[in-house]
Structures are given as C-alpha cells and as structure tokens.
Amino acid sequence: MGRLVVISNRTANLGKNTQIGGLAVGIVDALKAQGGLWAGWDGSVVDAEEAAKTKIQTHGNVTSLTTPLTSEEHEKYYLGFANKVLWPAFHYRLDLMDYRMEFVDCYSATNAKFAEMISPHLRDDDVIWVHDYHLIPMAAELRKRGHKNRIGFFLHIPFPSADIFSAVPRHEWLRYCLLQFDLIGFQTINDVHNFHRYLKEHSDAAIISPELVRVNDRTIHIGHFPIGIDVKQFAKVSARTDDTIELERMRRTVLKRFQVISADRLDYSKGLPHRMKAFRKFLEICPEYQGHADYLQIASPSREDVTAYSDIKAELEQLAGAVNGRFADFNWAPVQYINRNIPREKLAPLFRASLVGLVTPLRDGMNLVAKEYIAAQDNKDPGILILSKFAGAAEELSEALIVNPYDISEVAHALKTAVTMPLEERQLRHRKLLKRVIDHDAQWWQREYLHALQHGDQHSANERVA
Template sequence: MSRVVVVSNRVADLRKTTQSGGLAVAVADALKAKGGVWFGWDGNTLEDESEKLGVDTIGKVDVISTPMTIEDYTQYYIGYSNSVLWPLFHYRTDLVDYRPQYFEGYMRVNGKFASLLKPFLKKDDLVWVHDYHLIPFAARLRALGCQQRIGYFLHIPFPPPDILAASPNHMALVESMLQYDLLGFQTSADMNNFHRCAEDFFPDAVGEDGEITYKGRKVRLLRLPIGIDVDAFIEMARSGVEEVSIDRMRRAILGQHQVIGVDRLDYSKGIPERFEAFSRMLHLHPELEKTVSFLQIAPPTREDVTAYSEIREKLEGLAGSINGKFADFDWTPIRYIHRPIPRPILAAMFRASQVGLVTPLRDGMNLVAKEYVAAQDPEDPGVLILSSFAGAAEELHEALIVNPHDTDEMAQQMYHALNMPLEERRQRHEKLLERVRESEAGTWMQNFLDVLEEEDAPQDAAGPVADASTIRG
C-alpha cells in the first residue's frame, strides 16, 4: 500500500479528545491507526503573506500545516467556502452571499496549498482530498505536473443541477471535480446529483454507458458512507464519567428522562425546530412536565459569518421562552450548552440519555447518529430519532425517521420514543449497531483507498457508479 496523504482545509489536533465535525472525527480516528501525512491550514491567520510551514509527527502521522493571511481567510474560508458553497450545497440558496472576489480567493488559496504540498509528495503517494473547501485542489496539483492518484471525498450533500447553477462558477466547480481519479459521496442521492451535473454541464464527458472520462482521465464515482471507530466509542461510553454517572443516578431516582442533541451551531442542523418540537410535546402531554428534559450541546462554529450569529440569538431566545413557560424551581425543560465537550464526556452523556435527537434540515451524513447508537447499553438502549434529510437515514432504517420541518411529527415521535417498550428498543438497537459497524472509520478509509489505488479498476455494472456494498469490508 502506498503512503496516504490526507489534505483538508484544517488539520485536526490529534492530541485532543475533542474534535468538531464529522471529517475531523472520522479522518483522525482512521489516520491515527493507519499512519500517513495530513496537510492543511493550522487555524492561524497573519497580516502578511507567509509560507511558513509547521511539521510535526504525532504517532504514525506527519502533520504539515500552514497559516493563512487574513485576506485569504476572509475570501476563501468565510467568503466562498462558507458564504457560498456551504449554503448552496445544503440547498439554502436564500443564504448564498456571492461576490467575485470570494471565488478569486478560493482559487488562489487552493493554488497556494497545492504549491506548498508538492515538495513533500512522493511519486507513488495516494493523495486524498477532503470536502468543499478544496474542490479545485486536484486541478491545481495537475497544473504543477503532479501525476499521483488523487481522490476526493465530499462530506456534505451535493445538490442537483438546478441548485448548483445558482453559483455563477458552477461549471468551474464541476470541471474541477472531473480532475480527480475518484469522487466519493456519502449517499446515493449525492452521487447521482453529481452525475446529473456532469451530464448537464459536460455532456461530452459522459458516455452512453454512464462512464465519465474527462481529458483522457477516467473518473469513478463511489457511494461510501462515513463511519466512526465503533469499539473505541463503545469503550468511552462504558467507562463513564463521574459527573455524568451521578447526574444519571439522580435522574433515575427522580424518575426523569433525558433527550439529547449534539450539533455544531449551524442553521443546517434544525436546532430551533427541535426546540419547538420539544415544547410542542410538553404542550400535548402535560403529564411529562418534570419527568423529561432536553439537553442540547451546540459548540460555536464560523462565528464570523452573519447567519451563525443570527442562529445563536434565535436559539437563546427560544430556550429562554420555552423555559420561562414550562420551568419550575426544581426542573428546567431545556438545558443549552454552547461550548465544545470532550468526546469521552459526550459518549457517557449519550449512554445516559433515553432519546437521541438528530434532526438536521440537510446533512451529508451526521456521525452523531452513529455515536449515539454505539454508546447505548444493549440491555437498556435509548431510541434514535433521525431526520429523513440526514445522510445517515439511508443506512439507519431502524431509527424513528422524521421530517424535521414537521413539528407535530417530531413531538409525537419523541413521545413514542420515551414510551417505547424495552424489547422493541433492544431489537432496533441491535440492527442499528450492525449497520454502524458496516461503515466504521477504518473500513471506510481502507475501502476508499483500495479503489483509488486500482488504476484500471473495472466499472460497476451501473457505469461509473459504485456502491459501498460492492467493496470488501
């Protein structure tokens, strides 16, 4: 197996137990076990242009990181990546803030990153590029003469042609993706949306059999849902944390239950809608007052983008309003934490919660759903409530699937989950855990790299589209 070079916008701190976002969690877990190189931004911004690199070795991983100028950060990261691509790929065209200088900065930073990485590359490296910040990265490497096998994995949804076309640069985005040897997607819907975009925007690149060839390069598509390190997360949940264990015992003595939600503070996560659904459940079932509380953990993210400060204000207002309506001196319906929580504590909190509420309005996968399942006690498991618009819903059929826009349905399913018989909970959890194990982080990474390394790999029977089920593991 060739050396693996992972490229992402931000390199994770592999020494920390807190990681934010599915990419950091899954890639960190898999790369720490396998070894390789991780390249990306170090999180620092400078006034002036600098190509100062940080090189560090953490276990089996060589971490190469670089700072970014304030101008690059503003245009590439805050601008095009998170004010254009993020809302666009989450079907929120109403929140797209397009400016020409944003796209210029996006392309410029991708070119800088490629130039900085090139001297570290070996001829037989497998380069694995991650997520929406770095769509043009392969094209920048190709322009520098790099011939390594280059794969790309998109961690967020990919929109259909009519949504993607809302960006004036949609043709450049699709053309950039056609510079990769392998494109990985979380769901069949995302993969098929890209194939439709290739057909619509570059019809000459798509053959009658559906195979994609661009500038002599065969481009394969792969549906490969991301996962977690299941056994490690189970062990964290079993180990417990004293404070969480004490809180769980207190609630057990009082006959109280807990619903939990864990998300980065983002408008795509549907957090206001679940606050309203929890309030609706209390209104419909007043007998639940003082018997159940909702714990929402929402660490800050992208606070420099206006839409994020607005969602924070909305959530704080909603939590205050609902608590003001229902709370008593010895009971608070909604507990809202706006800071990162270490994963061992999260694992213990998942295990101590009778319902996991994962209801994004649109999500590439959502690993919180899989973490919640892994954390449960098989003898007395909690119930997962999952949005039909989360990528995880394509796998986790035994969850209670809901429409996150339907407040009454979410309220009813929360009530159902809180009253579900033990035998049904056990049966659902057993099947869910089997599915979570099928796509755990190490298998996900190895399957992607196996396909990337096969230069003349045969096409799937359906053309360029391969499913995870066609790959070993």
C-alpha cells in the first residue's frame, strides 16, 4: 500500500499532539498510520518572489509541503472565486455571488501552482485525497502532469441543487474537473442526489448506479461520508472544571436561570440574526422566562474584509442591543454577544453548562458544532439540541428538535419545547444522539472514505460482474 497524500487549502500543524476539528483529527491519524504527505497553503501572504518558495517539514513518517500566496492569489483565488463565487453559490446565495473573469483565471492558476509544487514529490503508488471547493481543479492539473494515481475529492460544504450549480459561471469546466477524480465524496445523501440530478440534466455522463458514473471510459465513484469529531477528546475537555464557568453555572442555579448557547463563525450561511430573532420571539411568547433565560451568542470572526460579513456583524450588534434594550432588567440582560474566537477549552464546558444548543444554519455541509454540543453533555442531565433541517447533520441527528431556521416562530416554539422537556425524554434523546455521534466519529469518516478510494477498482469490477 502506498503513501497517503492529502491536499487542502490549509494544512494542519503536524507538530501538535492534539488536533482540532474533524478534518485535522481524521487526516492526521490516517497520515501517521500510513505515512505520507500533507500539502497546501501555509496561511501567509507575501510578495511574488517569496511566494515561489516551498517549505518542507518532516514529522516522523509524515511530510508537510506548503507554499505562501501572493496578495493577488489571496485576493482573487481565495477571497475571489473560492469565497465570493463558490461559497455563496453552494450555500444557495446567488444574490451574493461576485463573479469576475480574473477570479476564475487566478483560481485555475493557483491550483496549477499547487499541482506544480506537489508533482515532483508524488510516487506512482501514492493515494491522493483532495479537500474542498478551493481545489476542484486539482485532479485535472495532476492528470495534465501525467499522474495516474487514484485521486479522491471530498466536499466539506453542501453541493447545491442542479439549477443553482448550473448558474455558477464556468460550471461546465468545474464539472469536467470534478469528473477527473476517481472518488467524489459528499457530506449527505441529499448532496449526492443533487450531483446526480445535475449530471443527468447538464452532461452526457452515464449514471451506472447510485455509486457509479461513467464518462469517456472512466468510472467515477460517488458517495456520502458524513464527517465526525473526536468524541472522546471533546467530552474530556468539556468535563474539565473551569472556575469562571462553574461559578456562573452555580449563580444561574441559585437564580433559577438557564442558558441557550449558539456558537458559529460569523457567516451569512449560519443564520445568526435569525437565531437572535427567534430568542426574542421566545421571550415574547413565554414571558414567564423573562429574567430566567440567558442567550449566549458566540460569533467568531470570519473573512472580515468581505462586505457581506461586515454587514451581518453590524446587524447582529444592532439586534443584541435591541433585545437587551427591550427586555433587560437591573440584574439581567438576556443576550450576551461575543465576536471573538473562544478557545475549545472554554467552549466545551460552556456547551456542557447550557440547557439548549441552538444550531440553526440556513445551509451547512455538516455543522460539527451540533456534534460537539452532544458530545459535551452530562449524561445524567443532558441539554437539548435544536438543529436546522438544512444542516447536513440533520440527516443523522433526527432525535434533535429539527426546525426550519427561516421560520422564527417555529424556532421560538422549539425553544419552549426544549426548556420544558422532562429529564427522562432529554436523557433518551441524548443516548440515541450520542451513539450516532460516536459511531460516525472522525476516525470512522477517514476509514470509510479511504477504503472507498483505495479499493475503488475492486468495486468497479464487482459492478461490472453484477
């Protein structure tokens, strides 16, 4: 068995003992087990001369291969085509799409730059795993350079409906690039269905089965692989004593208060203003909880130089002020809004101390916050997860209170259901949710995906025999 080569927009710090996030946890374990290479952008923006340099670091049997971006590449490849075209389109926000020809040109050229950096380091028996929307052209670029390795792609964000994807400029080229991979992995069954529908309506690809597509004598595998978290590690962190949080929890117990928590990146796809409006509606329809319900909204900064993000930041600040201005008393303010990054060591016990986890994105590939909230709970007295039906996690986590995030009244009533739910029902729901999160953790995700990628030829033969 050859090495594993991982290509992603950003790489993890392989020198750290503990990784954060489903992607890093799953991949680092696989790289260490199999030996390999992780390649991508190092996160820095430099001048053209410096950006041509490659940095190579070795950690045991794993090598890190990184390069900087120029300011033009950062502006047009990363902020431009990736995050002003693909990100809004894949999250069903065509109205926010800002397409310019120079964006797609730079997107293509930067993928070629990454491929040129990686190509000399590849071996014929390497298995290559490419990640996310930034690098859709990567297989095509590597094929141009003569590499016949098995190459897989995993999309961490949603794949949109056929009509939405067909509205993306250069979608035919993106389709061609995707079909240069041997395995295309999605988060959900719905994503797979959307991709099938698009191929049927906009290509001559032959759909052999739900898992197989044939194009020009090539067989491409398609599957859904819901990403998970490191459950044991997150549960361990959540159970650690934090004096500040413990003091606040005791204060709320004495005052008969409870906390609703929401923690996400500051992004228009997350529906953060909708959540705050739903909490305001909850206080209106349940006045008995005024003075007793605390809403903690953590919105970590994200792409602050993109106009759509600064707009939503201003809206949230205005909403938080309006809700507090209307409902606050001398010793109680209903909304606590935090616009900065909170360390996991602090976030995990905050999840554990919260009666309700409000995770209601307008559209999300998976949303690992939902799984982290479940993993953080005390089995004896667990909180309740309210989850958007448009989050990929909703396909797995059916025992959560599933809501339409656009329906403010529905989410408000779900809050009422959550805070009045009997302990026995909370425990039953949590047991089922936790089992599913454990069964489909980060390690399961990488094992399932890599098995499908490495054994694709065998599956193809079985399909032909059948």
